[in-house]
Amino acid sequence: MVWGKNLIVGIIFSLACLGFVFAASDTMHVNAQISPSSVGISVPNEVNFTNITCGYWKRQKIEINNTGNVDINVTPSLDPSYSGLFENLGFSKNSPGVESTTPPSGEKVGNYTFGIPKPEDYRGENSKPIYIYLDLTNYSNCSSTSEINESADVIFTAVEA
């Protein structure tokens, strides 16, 4: 009786083991459609610095969006031929401090590159706040009689990190 019981257990066990071996050789057809990588950004068109006087600095918070599907590095720059007031433009990831006569903590335009990770959701966007500031704490070309009204183009270039 015991002999028969053990034989049955042995056969079942062997079959179970064989089942695993056979299962390992089964195949499942898997399909995938992979989209190519993409790099993209969205930048606000305009930033205005109003009510600022020489000897002080002012900041503005802007949002830059990573609209692609890879991590990106963004470099703000002025036209190489430009020279003037906006050479005192700077950038900072965190708040560059309290607006006062003390110069802000950050990097001048042209020396600064910041990263934005790819969006969590495929086809989504990842927004990153950046502080842009105009530092006139040491600006010497201020006129005491007339108001300065100047503008310049800052280009934000995004490439794959």
Next chain:
Amino acid sequence: MKKIVLFLFLFTIFLTFSSASSLTLSPAHLNFKGIKNERICQNFSINSNKEISLVGKTLWEKEGEQDRILQNHKLNSSSLGLKTIFPEKIVGEKNSIQEFCLISNSSGVFHGVLLYKIESEPTQVGIWINATIFSSKKSQEESFSEVELKGNSAKENSLVNNFEIFIFFDVIILISILFLFKNLFKKTKNEFTKK
């Protein structure tokens, strides 16, 4: 009623003008492999949230340098003996597929960036370009066969690993079965002895 319609119309126009444009280029990088004086081309796509006009240009690093630092890309194509063919101006497009072609009159490894800027807006996007140019077809084939050889050995290794795993599990199953039969034999022997 007329006033509301007029207000909505003006508000929509205002929104269109004040919203930021987005620009996306795909793929994020282009890899070229070819021989001297051969024209090699690849497609890339441009997508935006509205109809835009774009201005394109390429910038390159010194031959042999391959970092992804934008500020280090200052050279133009001709100074490296490269000829690039791509649309330098794209007008009024929202989504389009474009072609970028490269011809090099010297062999080497070149790293560049293809930049597209939205006209009158601050948005510029770049695609990295990695180009390996061989002096002849023969040197290119030699380089490919080296890669293939390495690829084969990797494939073989994976086959060997799979086979080893299969043998390992097979041995375990066999030992288990033998162990069971041994117990079975022992118990049967005991039963006969008792009798």
